[in-house]
Amino acid sequence: MVSKGGEIFVIGAGSMSEAFIRGITKGGVVPPEQIRVLNKSRRDKLEQLTAGYGVRQATSFSDIQHADIVALAVKPADVSQALSSALPFLDGQLLISFAAGVGLAQLERDSEGKAAAIRTMPNLPVSVSAGTTAVAFSEDVGREERTVVLRLLEQLGDAVEMPEDMMDAVTALSGSGPGFLCYMLEAIEDAAVSVGFTPELARRMLLTTLTGTVRTLDEWELSPRELRLRVMSPGGTTAAGVDVLEKNQVRQSIGKAILAAAQRSEELGRTYAKR
Numbered sequence: 082m083v084s085k086g087g088e089i090f091v092i093g094a095g096s097m098s099e100a101f102i103r104g105i106t107k108g109g110v111v112p113p114e115q116i117r118v119l120n121k122s123r124r125d126k127l128e129q130l131t132a133g134y135g136v137r138q139a140t141s142f143s144d145i146q147h148a149d150i151v152a153l154a155v156k157p158a159d160v161s162q163a164l165s166s167a168l169p170f171l172d173g174q175l176l177i178s179f180a181a182g183v184g185l186a187q188l189e190r191d192s193e194g195k196a197a198a199i200r201t202m203p204n205l206p207v208s209v210s211a212g213t214t215a216v217a218f219s220e221d222v223g224r225e226e227r228t229v230v231l232r233l234l235e236q237l238g239d240a241v242e243m244p245e246d247m248m249d250a251v252t253a254l255s256g257s258g259p260g261f262l263c264y265m266l267e268a269i270e271d272a273a274v275s276v277g278f279t280p281e282l283a284r285r286m287l288l289t290t291l292t293g294t295v296r297t298l299d300e301w302e303l304s305p306r307e308l309r310l311r312v313m314s315p316g317g318t319t320a321a322g323v324d325v326l327e328k329n330q331v332r333q334s335i336g337k338a339i340l341a342a343a344q345r346s347e348e349l350g351r352t353y354a355k356r
């Protein structure tokens with residue numbers, strides 16, 4: 082990649098764009114004046130970003146000429162139109178797409194091979210810099226450039242390089258993961274209220290139990306199974322509860338839910354690819 086001025090050009094001024102800009106400016110990794118943003122019509126969103134983070138508004142797509150990286154943060158259905166506006170100014174930049182389900186083949190087709198395509202799948206916690214972003218690179222992205230992109234995306238949480246054919250599985254695990262975990266938390270919260278907790282106290286105790294469990298797993302370097310077995314003494318309270326979960330095939334249901342999400346991701350991807 083030949084440097085064109087070190088700028089990052091962000092297409093889209095929505096939630097994903099804001100998470101990206103917040104992450105990369107927060108630790109001083111990228112000076113805000115090196116970031117230019119453009120959206121389709123809503124000036125208020127653009128002004129919010131420039132006022133909130135000190136980034137610059139792009140005057141037009143032609144500003145892409147000063148950028149080494151183009152970040153595409155538009156809805157999947159808007160990708161082709163956005164790239165057709167960017168096309169005249171693409172010339173070897175790294176094109177980082179956040180659009181769920183839009184494959185490298187489409188990015189390469191829409192950019193007519195004038196940019197090196199990178200497909201990412203971030204999850205919602207990128208909004209609080211605690212996300213997980215899976216990253217699939219096209220073959221023309223070199224090792225050094227991959228490192229630059231991964232370091233940049235690590236500012237939003239964790240970033241993991243993946244082969245593209247794992248993206249549907251990633252969508253099911255980390256993309257839908259917060260939804261699945263919240264479904265389980267909801268069920269525990271409802272049960273806590275039904276045994277006499279106030280909703281506020283139930284949530285407070287549940288959240289500290291959750292963060293405490295994650296921290297213990299991390300600090301003691303245990304697998305979830307190992308930690309569960311430490312908590313679960315034979316004939317004890319946890320064993321009584323887990324016995325009910327096993328009899329009701331909760332483990333199998335969770336497996337089926339992950340599979341269903343991955344299959345749905347594949348179906349949605351095929352729909353985008355046809356457009």
Ligand SMILES: NC(=O)c1ccc[n+]([C@@H]2O[C@H](COP(=O)([O-])OP(=O)(O)OC[C@H]3O[C@@H](n4cnc5c(N)ncnc54)[C@H](OP(=O)(O)O)[C@@H]3O)[C@@H](O)[C@H]2O)c1
Nearest residue numbers: 093094095096097120121122123155156157159163180181
């Ligand atoms: N938000 C997340 O946490 C998250 C997580 C994973 C993946 N993603 C992916 O990130 C992408 C963006 O999501 P979002 O939640 O940020 O959506 P959003 O809030 O709706 O923002 C989309 C932005 O794209 C702009 N846009 C649309 N077409 C454009 C064009 N032709 N040229 C320039 N700008 C254009 C819109 O401009 P106007 O407002 O002017 O219409 C808007 O600012 C999606 O593909 C989504 O799959 C998001």
